[in-house]
């Protein structure tokens with residue numbers, strides 16, 4: 001067996017694990033590890049400009065590929081800078097392994113230089129964490145960390161490594177375990193057949209069904225099965241913000257996103273449904289509006305790999321714990337069985353009436369059909385997303401930051417495929433978009449990657465323009481420039497009589513064009529609608545350049561529909577500034 | 582309703598803080614908490630009591646089960662079970678109180694485990710209710726110090742919480 005130091009073990013274990021990129025930033029506590037990476041490691045390391053960006057880049061990589069993102073940071077400030085990114089991954093169940101340096105074992109607890117209790121700080125935002133006590137344990141712990149991060153309901157795992165355990169002059173036998181066995185960790189492998197049978201029956205008996213699917217379908221690679229199921233039954237589908245792309249966005253059966261800024265027809269269908277099939281979704285408060293008024297007439301079937309997601313906020317009538325892929329496979333088989341044997345099929349005339357009703361809702365207030373823009377020369381944010389959609393053939397990876405631009409992107413870029421829409425849904429982290437786009441572009445250098453952002457969000461991690469230069473990640477940044485913290489302003493318009501408390505920059509915004517040029521990239525300013533499509537095409541034609549499109553949009557536009565809260569139900573929405581349901 | 586939740590967890594550093602942290606993170610109260618190693622040195626047994634409604638208890642046990650360090654968990658209050666809390670209580674024992682304290686201790690089947698010229702230290706085991714009643718019965722005496730172990734529990738009959 002080979003003898004390796006702790007630092008070398010880490011480098012080798014990451015190779016053996018098949019890691020494609022390490023996103024990180026060096027510092028005292030991890031210098032042995034960095035030296036080992038430098039000397040002999042096939043895995044390329046991406047040097048970010050802030051540790052938060054390392055976690056978001058690893059996160060973007062993970063969302064696009066399905067493989068765990070890997071982060072390496074030093075102790076103290078390196079570790080604390082990574083915290084927002086770990087929390088972001090945790091809230092959206094993204095597989096990630098974060099290696100953080102720690103002060104030498106004998107100094108722990110003494111308030112040593114750059115000491116921070118990373119295990120303690122990260123405890124509520126990790127799926128699990130390990131404090132390494134003995135160098136020999138490193139391969140086993142790394143193997144476990146990857147296993148835990150990627151299996152069951154995925155999530156981030158932190159490994160905290162005291163510096164002395166990585167020193168080059170102490171070597172140990174190295175072998176990387178092939179499998180992991182943990183008596184205390186065994187995520188569900190399949191759903192309960194009895195429950196699945198019940199679900200099949202209930203589904204077939206539905207008169208006003210809706211399939212409501214979330215991020216679990218994307219994470220569980222089950223969008224094909226979900227699509228098959230929906231098509232077989234001709235049932236309408238709505239996706240959560242995290243679930244977009246789980247069902248083809250341009251399909252007739254797709255009702256659009258649901259929830260706070262969900263489509264009118266999606267929210268109405270949910271509210272009036274008699275049977276909701278929830279797949280890999282978690283009845284989040286941004287979906288349900290007031291829980292006690294949520295979908296009063298619906299029986300609920302809830303499939304999720306995490307038992308704690310079921311009946312957490314909304315009680316499920318038929319809970320099914322299991323990986324969505326295996327449960328949907330079995331559910332499809334049970335439905336086939338019922339249709340063949342008992343000739344049991346959904347009540348077609350009821351279904352037809354249901355679709356008629358949905359089409360009426362859609363015609364009345366659907367975003368693609370019912371909405372009209374003002375005939376001004378100002379660019380509307382929705383038009384930017386539609387222009388982006390056209391320029392990329394609807395096939396780009398789109399990351400976003402947080403705010404109005406995020407909602408417009410979610411509403412207007414009709415994602416047909418899973419893993420294309422990459423945003424921070426659960427934590428709502430401004431600053432996510434650019435580093436995430438970097439991670440995606442590294443994973444798929446030949447695909448188009450766009451980052452839809454606002455002038456507020458982009459400034460939270462704008463330093464990564466430098467990383468993009470160093471590693472040649474020519475993403476396209478679509479800045480929806482409204483000169484406000486737009487989403488904050490929208491709430492202030494609606495609830496605070498337009499008092500814009502600290503949501504304006506008072507002419508202090510940088511000249512973004514000069515700024516991106518200073519970083520070695522291309523900037524294009526767009527102020528007129530007539531120039532929009534041309535600029536968009538020009539940006540994507542520059543295959544190997546990062547292009548920043550600074551697009552001046554109507555600053556007064558709001559995101560609609562918007563749930564009326566507090567005390568509203570799914571069907572209570574603002575449809576425009578002065579129109580409500 | 583009051584629940585006694587008992588679990589086996591990996592005897593690893595940090596395991597306890599994950600369990601306790603989960604309570605504050607998700608807004609649950611812990612009334613008593615008792616942790617100690619078991620016959621298997623790799624496992625410790627943790628028992629806690631909490632007062633919550635059924636829905637919240639279901640969510641809580643699911644969240645606890647999700648913790649990677651928690652190997653097995655049972656809500657003992659779901660079946661017949663035995664619960665024991667241990668109390669050491671130091672009371673002033675002078676004059677007539679000395680005899681009165683002794684008598685009450687006997688009635689509750691407690692033991693005086695340390696005797697000083699002016700104090701008795703009494704040991705008492707039983708359910709939390711019994712210990713509460715004892716403290717109430719001691720109201721006439723001057724209580725100097727109370728320490729309790731928190732509830733430890735086990736199921737009756739064949740049912741076991743083990744691997």
Ligand SMILES: Cc1ncc(C[n+]2csc(CCOP(=O)(O)OP(=O)(O)O)c2C)c(N)n1
Pocket residue numbers: 401402403404405406428429430431453454455456457458480482484485486487488
């Ligand atoms: C790190 C962080 N801080 C604060 C917020 C609260 N917040 C949500 S949206 C928003 C405004 C975003 O402005 P901008 O990025 O310009 O996007 P716009 O809404 O204008 O499209 C703010 C401040 C947040 N989500 N994340």
